[in-house]
Structures are given as C-alpha cells and as structure tokens.
Amino acid sequence: MKEITYVGENLFIGNLGHFFVVLALISALFSALFYVRAKEEKCSERTIGRILFGIHTIAVFGIFITLFKIIQGHYFEYAYAYEHSSLDLPLRYMISCFWEGQEGSFLLWIVWNAILGVILVFTAKKWERGVLAIVALCQVVLTAMLLGVNFFDIYTLGSSPFELLRDKMHAPIFESANYLKNVVDGSGLNPLLQNYWMVIHPPTLFLGFALTIVPFAFAITSLFYKEHRAWIKPALPWALAGGMILGAGIIMGGFWAYESLSFGGYWAWDPVENASLIPWLLLISGIHLMLIKKVTNGSTIAAYTLVISTFIMVLYATFLTRSGVLGETSVHAFTDLGLAGQLMQFVVLFIWLPIIAVTEGAAKRWYMIIPVSILVLLLPFYTKLSFYPLLALTLAGLAWFVLNLNKQIKNHASEDNITGREFWMFIGSLMLALSAVQVLVGTSKPVFNKIFGTNLVPPEDVIAYYNMYQMPIAIVIALLMAVTQFFRYRSTPDKYKLAKEILITLGISVLLTVGGVYLFGISNPMYVIFMLAGIYVFFANLSYLVLYVRKLKLSGSSIAHMGFGLMLLGVLVSSAKKQVITRDMTGNMRNFDEQSRKENMLLVKGEENQLGDYSVSYIGDSVSINDVYFKVHYISSDSSEEFTLYPNGQFDDAGRMTSSNPDTRHYLTYDVYTHVTYKPLPPSDSVKWENVKEHIVVQGDSIITPNGVVYFTGIEKGDGASIGLKNTTLAKALIKIKRGDVILDAEPLFGINSQTFFSIRQDVLEAGLRFGFEIRASEDGGDPVAVLEIAETKPQPQYIVMKGIVFPYINFLWLGTVMMVIGFGIATWNRLELKRS
Template identity: 40%
Template sequence: MDTAFKGEHLLPGHLGQFFIILAFGSALLSAISYYFATTSTNKLDKSWFFLGRIGFFVNTISVVSIGACLFYIIYNNLFEYHYAWAHSSRKLPVYYIISSYWEGQEGSFWLWAFWQAVLGNLMIWKAKTWEKPVMTVIALSQTLLASMLIGVELFGTRIGSSPFILLRQAIEGPIFSRPDYLTFIKDGNGLNPLLQNYWMVIHPPTLFLGFASMVVPFAYAIAGLWQRRYKEWLPAALPYALFAVMILGTGIIMGSFWAYESLNFGGFWAWDPVENASVIPWLTLIAAVHVMVVYKNTGHSYFTATFLVLISFVLVLYASFLTRSGILGETSVHAFTDLGMKWHLVIDVLIFLAICVYLIIARWKELPITKKDEETYSREFWMFVGAIFLGLSCFHLTLVTSIPVWNWIFGTKLAPPTEPVKHYNVIQASFAVVVTLLTGVSQFLKYKTTDTTRFFITTFVYLLFSALLGGLVIYVTGIYKLHFIFSLVMIGAIFTVLSNAKVLSDVFKGKVKLAGSAVAHIGFGLILVGALIAAGTSSVVSQNNSGIGYGDEFAKTSNPKENIMLYKNQPIQMGGYTVTYFGDSVSAPNHYFKVDYKKIDASGKVTEEFVLKPNSQANNKMGLVSSPDTKHYLFHDLYTHVTMAPIKGDLDGEDGGHSETDDDKNYDAPVSHTIAVGDTIRFREGFMVLKSLNKETHVENIPLKGTDVAVGAAFEITSHEKTYKAEPIFMIKDGNAFDFAKKVDDAGLKLRFSKIIPEQNKVEVQVFQQPESKKPYIVMKAINFPYINFFWSGTIIMVIGFLMSIFRRNKELKISNSNAELKESKVKLQKA
C-alpha cells in the first residue's frame, strides 16, 4: 500500500502494468525473430525461429496475466483504479462484472489481444511450413495491440491507454490531494444499464474473436506474396477465412439479438455507424471466400481474391479507428469516446496498408494472373460478379459511414443522411437483389462450361416459382406497401432458398461437397426473408386513441400515439388483448413491471394468458433506461417496453428509506377494523380475510425475552382476481407496544396490526389505501414482429453451413498435404 494515500492497493496495478510492457516487448521480439527466421538462409535460422516461439509464448502468458490482474481489481471493487470505478460497482452481479471488462476501450483491446494470442498459438501448432511468415504478421499485429494498452506519453503524444491508471491520476480534483480520498469513494460509476444483459456477456467475446481471426487469412496472403508461394497460400487460408466469416457474422447477429432483447428502439438493426463498421470487413471477407473458391477450382481471379483478403483485415483496423477515435461521437451512440489515441489508430491502419501496397507492387509482375477471360456461362464468372457487388455494398457503407472522417481530413461540413435508416435500407436492398439472384443462379452453373439450354430452362422454372411464391408472401405480409425494392429482395431471397434447396437435395444423391455452401446460402436467404417481414411489416399494437400526449419532453423521443398508459390493476383493451399492469418487483438496479395479457372470446372465456416483465432503471445520468420483454410465438413476437414510469433510482428497502410517518402520506387516511379470525374486510379494489393469528412470528434482529410477545395477523388478500398474502406484526416488548406494518404494493395497500382485544377474542387492524390520484402507472409500447423466427433460424442454419464448409476444406487440405508429403518422400527415395 502507498503510505501517502490510505487504503490504495497498488500491487495488482503494478503487476498489470508490468505485464503490459512485457506483452509489448515479447510480441515485438517475436515479430523480429520470426522475420529473421523467415529471411535468414544461414544456421541462425533455427535460433531466430526458437526465439520467435519463446517470444510469442511469453506474450500469451503476459496477456492472460493482464486479464487476471484486471479481473482481480474489478472483482474486489478496487475503485482507486479508474477502470474499475468507471465501469463497475458494488451492486453489479458477478456475471455482469465480466461485461464490465470490455465496456471500456482498454478492456476490449485486451480481449482482442487475448483472442489473437490464442490464434497465434494455434498457428504455431498447425501452420507447419507457413509458421515463420504467418507468425511474423500475427506477432506484429499483437505488438500494435499491446501498444494500445501501454498508456504513456512520449514527446507530448499519448501511446495507448492503460486499464491500470489510478483514479487520482485520471481525474483532477481537490479530493485527490487528501491522503484519505478513498473513504469518500463509496461506489463505482457502474456498468451502462444497456449492457446489463446476458447477450453482452457473450456478444463482445464472439465479435472480437471474429475481428482477431481476420488476421489469419491476411497473414497467409502476406506470407504467400512475401515468399512467392502465390498459389499455395489460398487453400491453406480458406478454412480460416471461413472460420472468420462464420464467427464475425455470428457476433454481428448476436449484437442484433442484444439490440432486440435489450434496447427500446423496437427492432434488431438501426444502421448505426458502429453496426456498419462491424459489417464492412465481413462483407469483403465473404466476397473473398467466394473468389478464393473460384481460384481454387479454375485458377481465375487470383488478384481479386488476394486483394479482398488483404483489404478485409485493413478494414477491421479502419473499423476500430472509426469506433475508438471519437470521430463518430456525433453520429453514433455506441462509439467509444476519444482517449487521445486517434493518430495511434491511424498509424496502425497505415502500417498494414503500407505492407499490402508494397508487396503487391513488388510482386505485381510475378502474380499468377490469368489473361483468359472466364466463360460468361460459368459459375466462376457469376461468383466473381457477386463478389464485386458485395464489394460495392461495402464501398457504399464505408463511404457514408466515413462522412465524419472526410470532414476531419478535408475540413468539409458534409452532413450524413437525414433519414439514415431509409437511405441504407433502399440502397443496400438494391445490392441485396443482385446478390440473392446471383446466389441462386450460380447454383445452376458449372465451373468453366455449362450447358446453356439446360441452364436457362432450370433458372426460368425456379425464378418463375420463386416469383409466384414470393408474390404470395409479399401480398399476405403487406410488403408490397413498402418500397418496391423490398419486394424484389423477397423474391430474390426465396429464389436463393429454393435453388440451394435443390443443390442440397443433390447431396442425398452423393454430391456431398456442395452441402456446406448450400446450407449457408439457405440460411442467408432465410435471414433476409425474416428481416424483411419482421422489420418491414412490424406493427404497433399499443395504439393510443385517448388524446393523452404525456408532455413535450416525451414527444421528443417517442410517439405518444404509439404508447398507452396503464394504471395499476386497471385493465384496458389493446389490440385484441385485455392488458393489466398489476405488480412490480425490484432486483436492484432493475425495476420490473408485471403486465398481464389476456385474450377473451365472445363468451367471456380466457383463451390465452401470459405475463411480460419489461424493466427499467432510473439512471442518474441517462434518465429512464428501459429493456423490453417479449412473448415468443412460432410465427411472431409480441414485444413490450416501458417508455415512462414514476420510479426513482436506488430503491433500498420497502419504503425507500423514508420514515413510517412520511410513508403514510402516500395513502388515504386509514380505516380501522375490529375483526376476528375468519372475518372479511372489504376495500375499494377487493377484499381480505384474516386467516389466522401467528403467535410464533418474530421480527428480524429483535430478540424476544420471557414476557415479550409478537403476534402476526396472517391475511389473504384478493384484488383484481389475484391473491396476495401479508402478515403485519403486533409486538409487546419490555412493556411497550410496537407494530410493524406490511405493504402490499401490487394491491395498493398497507396494513397495520394496531391492537389485540383479548376479551373479545378480536384484533384491530388499520387499512391504508393508495388514493386514485397517486395510483402507480406505466406508459408502454407494444410491437408485433411477424415471422421473425425466420431471421434467427436462418442465422443458425448459416452457421451450420459454414461449419460444414470448414470441415470440408480442412479435409481437402489434409489430403493435399498428405499427397505433397508422399510426393516429396518419393523424390527423396529416387535421389537416394
């Protein structure tokens, strides 16, 4: 502990900072050693190679140790560290402590470095003859990631941001000059309420594994150019490219599920710049995978495959710059704030971009570029065209998302689209039409040559059937009411599913090789079908025709006509449902509102009933932060979230910390009742029965002595067809009478057991009721999302398809390597 500042625990921070420096130094050593091992032609080759491995192993241990130190600090609430104070709190459950790891930039950089370390060790194990050049690139990337965590200033320029900076070093203020300043730091700032969701425990690790895995195909491409092994790197890199596409795509979809489950904008995709930034490299690597397959089968499009693989990783780094530099601060609510690392991030991008440009220019004349054009009626030609359109889609996203960057570079004042969702929807849907049609058409083509007559007949039949089925779906769901381009996307998506289903049917005839791509394409088509119907035809169920507007502030963020007010225990009709807000529960810091949904037929019979529990937090910085609850059906979802509620933050205890007298003011004047066991008391919204007198009751932390007595009045309360139990307590202790009231918030009651009348065998009970004017209420919005399960099931199917493709490509690679080793052995035997 520091003697100048009482209570500080400096050891974990010092250890963490030591491991950051060690991680940086060992990664740099590994990169340099692997570089010389790759380029060396003398006996030092093995020494450099050994040193490269040792450096990377030390880096891996260092990265894991950084994480352990940071976890220790956060878990033990050491708020003398800025990262723990800024992103955690004592009230945070353990599973959300994990989320606080990556809420800040420093934690997310660590997560990225961790996954890259794991992948680097995998390459040491699996890359074989590719290890030296591939690990040179991965170790260089690891060096730059470690530099993001150093957190020092050099010649006035900030190098990275350390998660082990002390609070008094990060924030200025007179309190930090006091040796006992920690006695005033009672709690941390806490985790952003929107991140307190189980999806945020698994979404960022998946997303950052996707980002990290993009370095592997990139490293193979660099290695192939560097060592002039132009044709060999593509089959070796293809399984890793498929893995990166699968994991990053899964991470993106997890993010959309988090948005759907936790955010209250009413959907799963909002074209936020940070969302766009994650999609940009995914699109180019998807295109790269398809062109790599083309090259493997035909020898065509080598440069395109190489360029797309290289640019995918550069775009990952550019996406990191967009989200971390603070440049998107005015256009995105999800971007990180600027930590003074803008130029550091720019340099990271430029280093890898420069390596790509140099190698392509230096090797240009040697590249195996075919001069013969592909046949028009060949699969490789149309797969190439599809890749071009994916690239154009990526170009549009990059161009528009980067408007703040253009303004920064050129000093302009370009404005982003005024209606970004509409802008992106229409333009990206145009690309989707072409991509879906090509995804289907290419299934009826063969590599190199195709029987054109058979191709046209098959394509026409499937297109016609897709148009008929699509037209039916468009009419039934109402998509025709939207922009016409969405109808074309629907037909294209159905065409993709049907044409690939035909290919999948051929699998059962023995053509197993095509199974993975067919399954992945079917999943992709279903994702589009689900997204189009769910997002395009979702409808607001909570139509407000009362004329209540909820105030000007409410109207700034929500449409009053799409939000209804529910008073507690007062049923109203809403879109075919009888809806009742009937209760609350608090699990700090969340306040859950219990909303009962009923469907009642003409005879008055309840045909369906369920309860949803949307929750809100009264956050000091963000106001009311709400998360929805959703009723999932097979063919639609009913989504509910609270937009207004009279709740206060930090609800502690039953009466919020107020005295009993203060709390009485929240109720009408009490009504006294003298009753015996079995008697009934009626109140405004129900009745209660005194079931028994409990002479064995006790009050927590108040011990009873010989002559002391505590009696509980056990009531069963019925209100609005719901039953509650309550037991107010009357106590005589040391000759003095006390009573302990019991509140039944869901029934708007407070009961006080005020007297025992032994001669009449009765008791006196006071009943407090909440006045109508103070009756609890919520304002909520309910949305119906039809057929959204197509979206989620399509994701699962697409991932399965990618896994099948990865297994296939790995098997092919093993066979190829075995054949090469066998050939090499034969050559050696012949020489011997």
C-alpha cells in the same frame, strides 16, 4: 508538491501487470524482427522468433489474469476496477468488465491474436515466417495501446488498464493518505452489459475480428514470395472460420439489441454495428474470390484486394469506434481515451504492408518506408499537416500496388465465359463489396466532416436510409446466389439443362411467393420482389443440395445460402408485418401521418386495455436494487395465452427514468415486445392523509369510502423472516378495493414478537387510501378483534406509458442465421480436410 505515502494500496499487482505489458510488447517486437530475418523455413532465427512469441503469449495471459485479479479482488485503487466493477457484481459478469472499457477489449483482441499465433506456429509450415511476423507486428501495435507511458509530458503512448485511480482523476480526496477508506465501492458495470448475451457476444465478435488477420497475413506473405495462388489453400479455412465466427458475433449483437435495447428491433444501422458488418461483407466477398482464384486461377487482384481490405476495415472499424470521431452519432461507441492518433497510425501502417510487399528490391522498399514512416510518426502531433501528404502518398501507393501486381501475374485467366460459374460468383462478390462500400460511406460521414470541416448530418431515419440502398443490392445478391450453383466452373456444357434448372426452380419459387404473399398479406411490390428473392435462394439451393450434393462435407455452401434466404424472409416479414399494438387509432384521423406516429399508450394500473388481440393490464411494479420492473399482464382474446412481461427502467435520484429495457415473449411464429416509455414522477410534496378512522372488522366486511369500496377478505399468518424480522409472527390483512371497474389489493401487516407489537401500514396511492392493521384485545374481554385503520387522500393515478409491438415470424431470421453459421462451419471443415490431403 509534498509526496504522500498512501495507505492500503496494493501496488504490487499493478506493477506486475505493467511489467507483463512491457514484456509482451518487447517480446512481440523482437519476435517479429527475428521472423523477418529468417531466410529459410528451418533456421535459428525462426526458432528464436518462435520462443519470443511463446514468451509474448505467456505475458499476454499474465496481463489478462492480473487484470482479472484486480477486478475480482475489488482493488478500487485501480481506475479500471473502480470504473467498471462493483462489490455486488456477480462473478459471471466480472468477465464483462473487460469489454466495458477500451483497454480490456483491446486486451481481449490481443489474447485471441496470441492464441491464433500459437496455432499458426504449429500449422503454417513454410508460411510461418511471414504470417507470424505480421501477427507479431499487429501484437506490437495492439500492446502499445495498453502501455500508458508518457513521453516528456507531451505525448502518451497507449492507455494502461493498470492506472491508479488517483493518477487518473484529480480530486481533493486524494490529498488524504487514507483516501482508500472512502473509496468503498466501484461505480459498477453498465446494467445493459449485465446480460447473458453480453457475456458471449463480445468475445465471439473479437475472435471474428482477430481471425481476419490470418488470411491477411497469408496474402501479404504470398505477395512477398510472389506465389499468387498457393496461399489460398492454407488461408481458406481461416477465412471461412472468420466468416462463421464474425457472422455469429454480429448476429448475437443483434439478438442482444432485440432483447435489451429499447429501439424495438435487432438492427439499427448504428455506426458501431456497421463497423462490424463492413469487414464481414468484405470477407464473404473475399472468400468467393479466393475460391475463383483457387479453381480457375482468375481474379487474382480482386481476391488480394478484398482479403486485405477486410483486415484494413477491421482496423478502420477500431478507429471509428474508439477514437471518439463518431461523437454523437452512435449510442454505444467507446469514450475517447486520446488514442485517435495511435489508431490512425495503426490503419496507415497496415495499408502500407501490401504496397511494400508487392515492391521488388530492397532499395525501392526503403524509399517507400522512410517517408511514410516519418509522416506516420508525425501523425499524432501534426495531424493536419501530415494528413494530406499521407493521403496522397497512400493513394499513389495503392495505384502502384495494382499496377505492380498486374505486371507480376503472367498467367491472366482464360477469357471470361458467361456460362462459367466464376463469372457470376465474381459479380456476386462485387455486389457484396458494393454493399460494404455503401455502409462504409454512410458510416464515415463524421470522419468526412472532421477531415473537410463540413457539417453533414446523419439522415433523419437512419434505418430507412440504409434499407433503401441495401434492399436492391440484397435482391441482386440473392438472385445470383440462387442461380450460380447450377453453373459449372469455366463453362457449363449442357446449356439446355442449365436453363431448365434455373427456370423450373424459379417457377416453383414464384408459386411459393404467391402463396407467401397471400399468407402474410404483403402488398408493397418491392416487398413482393424481396420475398421472391428470399424464397428463390432458399428453394434453388435446396434443389441443388438434393440433386447434386452427395456428401455432407460438400453441403456447406448450399446450407449457408439457404440460411441467407430464410434470413431475408425473416427480415421482410417481421418488419413489413410488425404490428404496433399500442398505436392509438381512436383520435382525429384528419392527418393520418401524425396519427400513425402515435405509438404509445397510457396504461392505468389495474385497468384492462384492448391492444390488438390482447387484453393488457399494468398490474404493478417490483423493485430490485437498481431497477423497477413493471408487470404488464397479457391475455389473448381467445384466452389461449396468458403471460406477464417485466420491462424495466433505471431511475435517477429525483425519480426520473433515465433508461429503460424491453421484455419480450417468444412464440414459434411471433414475438410480443413491450417497452415502457414514460413513468410519472413521484409526488413532489408529501401526501396529506385525512379522515383517519378505525373499523373493527370480521372476514367479509365491506366499508364504503369516498374513494371506493373496501372489502376485508381475511387474515393470513406469516413469518417475520420474510421481511427480515426474526422471531416475529406476522398477520397480514387481505384487502380488496373496488373503484369502478378496477380492483386493487392491499396487504397491511401486524407483527408480534416477545418484546413488542407493531403495524406496517400500506399506501394505495391510486385509490387515495392508506391501511393500517392491528389485532387488539376487545374492550368487553372477549376474543381479540381485528382493527382496520383507513385514511384518505386525493387519489393519484398510477400508470405507465408503453409501446407494444408484435413481430411475426422473426424466428425465420434467427433460424436463417443459424443455418448460415452451420454452413460456414461445414465449409471450414471441408477446406481443412482438403488442406491436409
């Protein structure tokens, strides 16, 4: 093939970015090697490792800035800019381009890891060598995802964000040296990502993911050093910070879904959501086990296992969402970039770290490393062939890990006492892990299908399926959370007082629940128990806070637990009492099930509909560049509230609505949610206007047409600049059309400037009327007269089909999650101070 010299491409910036990727990869690799070789806390190997990690961090920022420049400078010769941005993208959303694509979101993770690594260099002290070696190793694997280097045409390592459009796509236009002239604009950022929450949710979530490596790295290092207790103190603030940030990231995602997605809720148990929930549940379980280990020296294996699996599950989540294995089961997984093999290697590699770390003696370690490395390297090429031996080896390795660790722990914790706090905390941690396992097993169905060639399908009602399992688990966890704080570590001396505290708080909670059941009108017994659990957690922890906590910095756990209680209440009341106000209850009630599923209602433009406590009308559309916003007007029956919601839709060239977004009105005690589910297609053939007549009108005139009565209510003077015409004076005719009960507006225009005059007609299709307006010199030489031209056609009703839902007390949920985040924040601060002292 002939080489083509392309015109107008900026190749330098991409080459620079690629150079930074290679530099980041190599410096991280050597940093890890030097840190591994460092035998003492202060030695030259450690210094070199530090310098290399510094270089790595600079290179990572280099990649980030280069990619940002490519997006900001609209270099559409690069596939990343072409696919994820466009000329009209506002600056504040340019950062969102990073997480629309896989490469960019890997980069975000790499940036956070680099920042965490730098903080650890300054704070980890004697743990620095091990911890940094692991962080640097993770950076090697992550940066390799951005490499995009092809080996012998058979294997591509990574996917580069700096790939040129012409290399990525094969289209005839790239035969022209001048092709860039035709690539004038990018295909743009998904409108769903052009949202405030989508600017802050992904970086928060990725910081949460990144933070889980720190406790993991401390755990692995302590397995090497065989210091099974000392690692807890420095790792705990990191774990708590991870719990806080990851939790905040998850709930921001929920809030975004509630505000912008059309399923009518904040949590859909989508695989991508689950993939971030699993590590969080495990991390919370791990934090509690770390606390047990720290105070009583028990639960060593459990604490290690949970902290390690948290990070492994972050990697597994990455595999799930980015390998394409989820396929059709998720609505927002990334597209497959051919990284599946590499992602599997990533997971397996880090599963083997603890197994190798616990093994004593270099020879034994090599016996493990060599066969595992060979199988891991073969994984992308001979997946079927190497998968089963690798699975068997890994299971054996995990058994080896538990047995060896068990042998190393000489000091088994004292006999468990059921009046000791740690016993109940341990059970609570197991319940959290059980909850994570349930979500994991449910979400992994597509993986199971891939491995074993089965054809299991996801459950019909995914939300009901997960709720069925998670609700009882949540109730047990809540009861444990309510009582455990009243126990003392090891054993509670005053058992009478303990029983009194537990029973009195329970009694008051039962009374509050009775009140709540009456207030919210809850009848399902399961919901009543759920409500009691939520109130009990809240009230018992509030009592503990008031009775025993004397210092603000010790209040973290109580506040976080209270937040969890509120969250349960919010979940319960908002979903149990949510009211679909567009439900059609008029029809045949023979089959209640069929009837109850009819949740959509037709709203004809201009007509009022009584929906729940509101009188609702569809009053028109407003059109922006990409979307149509439907104006839906609500007036409450006592007229105390009046507002307009703007749910919107995106349309294809044929005028079909391809996706739609809701709009929600928030009040303190409830939200009103509205979502358009159908909009009729525009008329297929052009409209025929007939019976055109001119009428000379004065203000107050009415004209009777077959399609309704037309009232001419006056003329308004306007400036042409408002519709993009300079030096033009406009006259706007104000017209009202009365059709039965419906009143419609029309505003045809007449314009004059120094050269010409013109009129702009207006069609009111739902009335089947077209209006033209003109001001003309009168025939008898008097004052100019207003002339209204009216044409008729068959009226075409304009309508939308929509769904409206009232969510009561959803603010409990948001308030609860905010309290949890604050609680985690206070606990992190407390543990940081304890670590320093």
